[in-house]
Amino acid sequence: MKLTAYFREFFLRNGLTLGVFLLTAVAFWMLVLILLPQVFMVDFSLRHNLPPAAVGGPQDVYTLEHFKFMLYGSEQARGSYNTVDLSVFFRTLLAAVFVTIFDFALCYPIAFFLAKVAKGGWARLMVLSLLVPFWVNELLRAFAFRIVFGNTGVINAVLIWAGIIDQPIDFIRENIALYAGLSYAFILLMIFPIFNAVESLDSNQIEAARDLGSPWWRIHWRVVMPFAKPGITSGCTMVFMLSAGALASPQILGGPSSLWFTQIIYQWFQTGNNWHRGSAYAIVLLASTIIFVLIMMKVFKVKLGEIAG
Amino acid sequence: MKSDYLMRIAVLLFVAAFFTYLFGPLVTMGLTAFNSSEFPRVTPWDCFSVEWFNVLAHDNELMHGVRNSLIIGIGVIALSVPTGLAGALMLTQIGPRIRPWYYTIVIAPILIPGVVLGISTLVFWDSLGRLFQAGENSIFYNGLFLTIVGQSAFISSYSMLVFISRLQRFDPALEEAALDLGATHVQAFRKVLLPFLKPAIGSAAVLGFLASFENYNTTVFTVLTESTLTTVLASKVRYGINPSISALAVAIVALTLIGAVVFEIAKRREQAESIEASRVARGEIAQRAKRRGIWADPVLLMFIAICVAAAGGIYLRGTTGVTECKANVLKARRAATQRKIKELRARRMFQQAAPSEQTGTAAGSKPQQKIEAEGTKGYRNVFAPQNLEEQASGKKKKKIEAPGTKGYSNVFAPRNLEKQAIGKDKAKE
Numbered sequence: 149m150k151l152t153a154y155f156r157e158f159f160l161r162n163g164l165t166l167g168v169f170l171l172t173a174v175a176f177w178m179l180v181l182i183l184l185p186q187v188f189m190v191d192f193s194l195r196h197n198l199p200p201a202a203v204g205g206p207q208d209v210y211t212l213e214h215f216k217f218m219l220y221g222s223e224q225a226r227g228s229y230n231t232v233d234l235s236v237f238f239r240t241l242l243a244a245v246f247v248t249i250f251d252f253a254l255c256y257p258i259a260f261f262l263a264k265v266a267k268g269g270w271a272r273l274m275v276l277s278l279l280v281p282f283w284v285n286e287l288l289r290a291f292a293f294r295i296v297f298g299n300t301g302v303i304n305a306v307l308i309w310a311g312i313i314d315q316p317i318d319f320i321r322e323n324i325a326l327y328a329g330l331s332y333a334f335i336l337l338m339i340f341p342i343f344n345a346v347e348s349l350d351s352n353q354i355e356a357a358r359d360l361g362s363p364w365w366r367i368h369w370r371v372v373m374p375f376a377k378p379g380i381t382s383g384c385t386m387v388f389m390l391s392a393g394a395l396a397s398p399q400i401l402g403g404p405s406s407l408w409f410t411q412i413i414y415q416w417f418q419t420g421n422n423w424h425r426g427s428a429y430a431i432v433l434l435a436s437t438i439i440f441v442l443i444m445m446k447v448f449k450v451k452l453g454e455i456a457g
Numbered sequence: 458m459k460s461d462y463l464m465r466i467a468v469l470l471f472v473a474a475f476f477t478y479l480f481g482p483l484v485t486m487g488l489t490a491f492n493s494s495e496f497p498r499v500t501p502w503d504c505f506s507v508e509w510f511n512v513l514a515h516d517n518e519l520m521h522g523v524r525n526s527l528i529i530g531i532g533v534i535a536l537s538v539p540t541g542l543a544g545a546l547m548l549t550q551i552g553p554r555i556r557p558w559y560y561t562i563v564i565a566p567i568l569i570p571g572v573v574l575g576i577s578t579l580v581f582w583d584s585l586g587r588l589f590q591a592g593e594n595s596i597f598y599n600g601l602f603l604t605i606v607g608q609s610a611f612i613s614s615y616s617m618l619v620f621i622s623r624l625q626r627f628d629p630a631l632e633e634a635a636l637d638l639g640a641t642h643v644q645a646f647r648k649v650l651l652p653f654l655k656p657a658i659g660s661a662a663v664l665g666f667l668a669s670f671e672n673y674n675t676t677v678f679t680v681l682t683e684s685t686l687t688t689v690l691a692s693k694v695r696y697g698i699n700p701s702i703s704a705l706a707v708a709i710v711a712l713t714l715i716g717a718v719v720f721e722i723a724k725r726r727e728q729a730e731s732i733e734a735s736r737v738a739r740g741e742i743a744q745r746a747k748r749r750g751i752w753a754d755p756v757l758l759m760f761i762a763i764c765v766a767a768a769g770g771i772y773l774r775g776t777t778g779v780t781e782c783k784a785n786v787l788k789a790r791r792a793a794t795q796r797k798i799k800e801l802r803a804r805r806m807f808q809q810a811a812p813s814e815q816t817g818t819a820a821g822s823k824p825q826q827k828i829e830a831e832g833t834k835g836y837r838n839v840f841a842p843q844n845l846e847e848q849a850s851g852k853k854k855k856k857i858e859a860p861g862t863k864g865y866s867n868v869f870a871p872r873n874l875e876k877q878a879i880g881k882d883k884a885k886e
Contacts, residue, residue: 177543181610181613182565277479300498300500392570395673396687
């Protein structure tokens with residue numbers, strides 16, 4: 149009854165044509181584009197990988213096979229853990245955390261500098277120039293890092309020329325190129341939320357803290373960072389989620405002996421020909437990153453609403 | 458204040474380092490597009506050339522991908538701008554209790570890894586296709602359609618954010634006034650709200666197109682047997698790279714920069730006009746100055762002229778004398794290779810002159826075996842005692858050898874040396 153009243157009011161306010169448009173568009177987006185695909189993916193991950201003829205037959209029952217596979221490996225090798233996939237999984241999460249911390253350490257000073265220190269035309273030019281690298285395709289950015297970090301790349305050439313090393317360092321095998329490339333890819337996503345948050349801080353607060361004799365690091369620790377916490381959190385969340393879910397950079401910059409978790413998912417789809425298992429792995433990735441972010445928010449005492457606002 | 462001064466220097470150094478990190482790789486990549494070397498690199502510099510742009514223009518696979526990317530981009534705009542608009546309008550109308558839930562659902566696609574979105578879209582439409590028993594050529598298995606749908610899931614969120622920020626500045630009284638004056642809802646929407654949202658529609662479309670054009674994570678799953686610019690690029694970069702990819706990057710950056718400048722000029726014109734209009738309205742000036750169309754704007758014309766001149770200059774410089782320059786580089790490289798071979802030969806002679814000394818020191822702990830080994834030369838048996846010695850002496854030798862010969866097991870084959878030395882120069886990575 150309440151619902152019909154609600155809808156009546158909705159159509160009264162918007163008129164019939166517009167109301168129908170709004171409802172269909174939003175319903176299409178939420179259901180067909182977002183929610184149903186996720187539901188189907190979960191359903192898919194809980195089924196056996198059967199030949200097309202057997203789909204829907206008596207064998208087509210729900211199973212946890214694919215999740216078990218990620219934990220314990222194939223049926224024959226039960227008893228020990230699936231160390232290959234699990235180590236890739238944890239290494240990916242750890243590396244994503246590392247990339248996030250690195251990006252924060254790099255971007256917080258820059259964001260503060262742009263918001264509070266830099267003035268006038270220079271500040272505007274710097275903000276604009278931050279955008280330029282992000283007009284370049286993600287793959288091309290990774291490609292650029294491959295050139296820079298390659299065996300005959302600029303960095304090795306400079307180091308050899310300076311006499312610091314006499315053999316080129318294999319940055320790609322050491323995954324240094326990958327971490328540098330991933331951190332690079334998400335700089336903008338870290339800077340802008342922090343920049344927005346810091347900019348809205350009243351500069352008088354900083355002045356007051358300084359006048360009261362606070363050293364610069366304590367001003368940041370006790371005044372600026374607590375104020376900018378929502379911005380910092382949303383920046384860190386985005387960088388963490390996106391670097392854990394990155395595919396292009398690890399494919400291009402990853403060392404030959406190390407994989408990113410998304411690459412395993414990709415392999416199940418493209419070469420392993422087991423979409424069910426790939427879906428299961430994708431769900432593990434999605435769930436674990438979300439849970440990790442929620443735990444971190446709890447640790448740092450940030451509420452979800454603060455970020456959205 | 459000395460510490461203040463130091464602090465300022467430290468900050469400036471940090472900012473400088475940051476922007477080097479930001480632009481260094483891109484500038485390096487841009488330079489490699491103009492180096493005639495087969496492998497994208499800056500050092501050593503061979504010849505200034507534009508041949509890689511030529512290679513790029515004749516790359517049919519890539520051009521096919523670009524075409525598909527354009528189609529997908531347009532499809533994504535058509536789908537995501539209306540849904541984003543509807544999503545933003547809906548947000549202003551729903552009650553405070555379901556509002557956080559609604560917001561979480563529609564904003565989630567931005568945070569969900571693109572890989573997951575691609576997979577879920579693929580699986581969903583695949584299941585639907587099976588449900589309706591659709592054929593292979595139906596829409597459910599069409600890579601372009603799936604990609605449009607998959608990308609729109611999160612690009613709609615982007616455009617919704619754009620509309621939300623614009624709607625925050627909208628005065629609802631305007632719409633109410635229109636309704637009070639007898640306009641229908643559709644009329645009020647079309648005549649009041651849409652004109653107000655026009656700039657936001659433009660930015661949402663541009664943003665959506667760019668996001669779609671450069672998306673890889675979602676696309677690689679949904680595109681199936683088709684290809685887009687990004688999937689072609691990814692396979693190219695993974696299986697051997699050449700500077701035509703750098704050339705593509707240069708082209709993209711140049712186009713976007715030109716687009717940004719043109720956009721900026723157009724925006725300034727619009728601002729100037731609106732200021733003039735308000736001055737006319739206040740009676741400060743009698744009439745607006747007459748302006749020609751945007752294409753006759755002097756700043757724009759100058760900018761176009763500069764661009765054309767720069768492109769022409771680069772083209773001329775990059776096509777004249779390249780062949781001679783390349784021949785010279787090749788000659789110099791051959792000479793260097795010859796020199797290297799000579800050096801290696803001399804070193805080899807030196808090593809052959811004193812081989813027993815080395816083995817003596819290396820296998821000194823097993824003198825018995827060493828004597829036996831003298832007689833077992835030529836055996837390739839795993840159990841031959843000489844094997845041990847070879848390994849031991851090999852280790853010693855490596856230290857004496859030049860750094861250039863690192864990793865070659867068969868130092869004693871001169872043909873080998875030559876091949877390696879040439880090959881190394883050619884296919885350095």
